[in-house]
Amino acid sequence: MSGNKMRLALVQMHVDAGNPDANFERLQSKLEEAVSGESKPELIMLPEMWNTGYALERIDEIADPEGQRTKAMLSSFAKAHAVQLIGGSIAEKRADGVYNTMYVFNEQGELTSQYSKIHLFRLMDEEKHLKAGEELGQLEAGGAPAGMMICYDIRFPELARKLALGGAKAMFVPAQWPNPRLHHWRTLLTARAIENQMFVIACNRCGTSGESTFFGHSLILDPWGEIIAEAGEEETIVRAEIDLALVDAVRAKIPVFEDRRPTLY
Numbered sequence: 001m002s003g004n005k006m007r008l009a010l011v012q013m014h015v016d017a018g019n020p021d022a023n024f025e026r027l028q029s030k031l032e033e034a035v036s037g038e039s040k041p042e043l044i045m046l047p048e049m050w051n052t053g054y055a056l057e058r059i060d061e062i063a064d065p066e067g068q069r070t071k072a073m074l075s076s077f078a079k080a081h082a083v084q085l086i087g088g089s090i091a092e093k094r095a096d097g098v099y100n101t102m103y104v105f106n107e108q109g110e111l112t113s114q115y116s117k118i119h120l121f122r123l124m125d126e127e128k129h130l131k132a133g134e135e136l137g138q139l140e141a142g143g144a145p146a147g148m149m150i151c152y153d154i155r156f157p158e159l160a161r162k163l164a165l166g167g168a169k170a171m172f173v174p175a176q177w178p179n180p181r182l183h184h185w186r187t188l189l190t191a192r193a194i195e196n197q198m199f200v201i202a203c204n205r206c207g208t209s210g211e212s213t214f215f216g217h218s219l220i221l222d223p224w225g226e227i228i229a230e231a232g233e234e235e236t237i238v239r240a241e242i243d244l245a246l247v248d249a250v251r252a253k254i255p256v257f258e259d260r261r262p263t264l265y
C-alpha cells in the first residue's frame, strides 16, 4: 500500500449449491489466479455464502462448524501471500444455529474482524434456516476504518449511514444477488456510495443455482458514485486500485455530514 492507495481484487465466481468440497477447490484456484501476475492485490474479497450456496434445506448439515475449515484455508492463504482477505461470507454453524458470516484476515493470517448478516432475506427463506447477527461489521482496510454489509443489507440506508458516521470510508459487500434485479443492485450500491461519500466494493457471485441465475456485475464505486470497475456475467477477477484520500476530498467539497439535521430526523 502506498499512502492511501490500495490494490483490490474481487473473486466473482460460480458457487455449487450444497457442495462445499467443490467450492473450496474452486476458490483455491481463484485465489491463486488473483495473486498471479504483476500487479499483486493488497486486498482480496469473495462473494456471499461461497462455501455452501443457498442449499438452505441442508444448511445445518453442510455449514462449516465454527468456520474452522474456512478459517484454516483463508488464514493460511492470507499469510502465505501477505494479503488482506475479506472472506466473502460463509454458512457458519454455531451452537445456536447457522449464521451468514464474513471473516477478515490480515496479512499475517490473523482473524481481525467478523460480521454476521443482520437482515435476513425472506424472499429466499433465509429467516427459516439462518440466525441473524446482532452486531455491526467494522474493519480496517488500507489504514482506514471501513464497514461490512451483506447482500440484502444494502436495502437499509440507515445501516450504511451508521457505519459512515462511525468513520467508515469504504463499504465491503459480498453478495449472491440474483436476476432479475440488476437495476436494484447497481442503483442501491451507487446510492450508498453517493449519499455516504464512500467507496463501495461489492463482490457478487455468478452462474446458476436451481431456478436462480446470478448476473455477477461485481462493482467498485468511488465516493462520487462513479464506476471504477464492473464485471460482466462470467467468472472473473475484478481488479482496481482505489485511493481512500478521495473520500476526504469529496466530503470537503460537498459537506453532507456537516449539513445533516439529526435533530429533525
Ligand SMILES: O=C(O)CCC(=O)C(=O)O
Pocket: 121, 124, 150, 151, 152, 153, 155, 176, 177, 178, 181, 184
Ligand atoms: O435484496 C435483493 O433483491 C437480493 C438479496 C439477496 O439475494 C440476499 O440477501 O441474499
